[in-house]
Amino acid sequence: MLTATLTLEDVQEFLKRLTATIELDQLNVDAMPPEHFATAYNDSMWRTWRHDHRAYIEKLLLTTDAMPPVMLWQLTGIAIAYEPARVGNIVLELFAEVVSGSCAEDLGTADRFFGRLIQEMSGQRKGNSCHGSAQASILRWLPELDPLRIARDPECGYGPLRVR
Template sequence: MLTEQLTSGDVQTFLKQLSTAIELDQVNVDSLPRESFSTTYDDSRWRTWRHDHRTYIEKLLPTVDAIPPVMLEKMTEIAATYEPAHVRSILQALFAEIVSGCRADDLDTAEKFFGALVKEISGQRHGSARHADPRASLLQWLHATDPLRIAHDPEVGHGQVRHLDVANLRRA
């Protein structure tokens, strides 16, 4: 039995910190010398990508309080049992599908978005039971440095990015 269930406040904190990490990633990129990027790097494209993710997150935030307890229970189970890196990769793919317009279903609320995450991850093997603190695990779904993994795109070509400390993200 999990004792510390995730709350809508935990989810809201996660989304706010993700939005802040994306914003800080743009600031980080803006501070890099142009020579750090490949000649095919499209600044406008990646700036728009970050902006669109933040816009989508802002759309989800007002709906977080409507996430039903049963959904929070499922999210708690995922946070406690799945490796955060695994959940992070699924979240990144889900965000990318939505922001790029490749996802046909309407995921315009936090309940629908996290419901899609639960559906995507359900049935997948999660390895040995971790029984980790769900709140701490949830925050590990956030990759504070390059949260959208843009630096890994071959077009970007700026290699290693500076690391940001997730604990020091300013609260939005």
């Protein structure tokens, strides 16, 4: 199946949507009554985690214009060859490495971040094709609700968020 190659605008749209969903996640959590949280829940820590992810994504957004066409072609291949959730797991791992400060290499630009994603995915076995466009696939790499999967942490206690 042929698909259009991803564009810089597609990558920017992915990043913009992701930062918006992280912001919405914080708003949803802020609206929850205190009894929905585990006693170990650390609001400040998770608020900072969301904020730091958004700040990093904004930094990536500022550098997407420097991504070379070959990288967009490689990302297109990943988007159509792998299940979106599998790619999303790697994206989250990379974000966590950067935001936590445990990443040894500099992934401060979009080309470096997505280059590392391409490198990580090259070691994965290809799964079933998503049978859709690369543009649609990248928008499914991370869920719209709880994109950082904070609700899954046992210290949170509030469980999966739902659309109201």
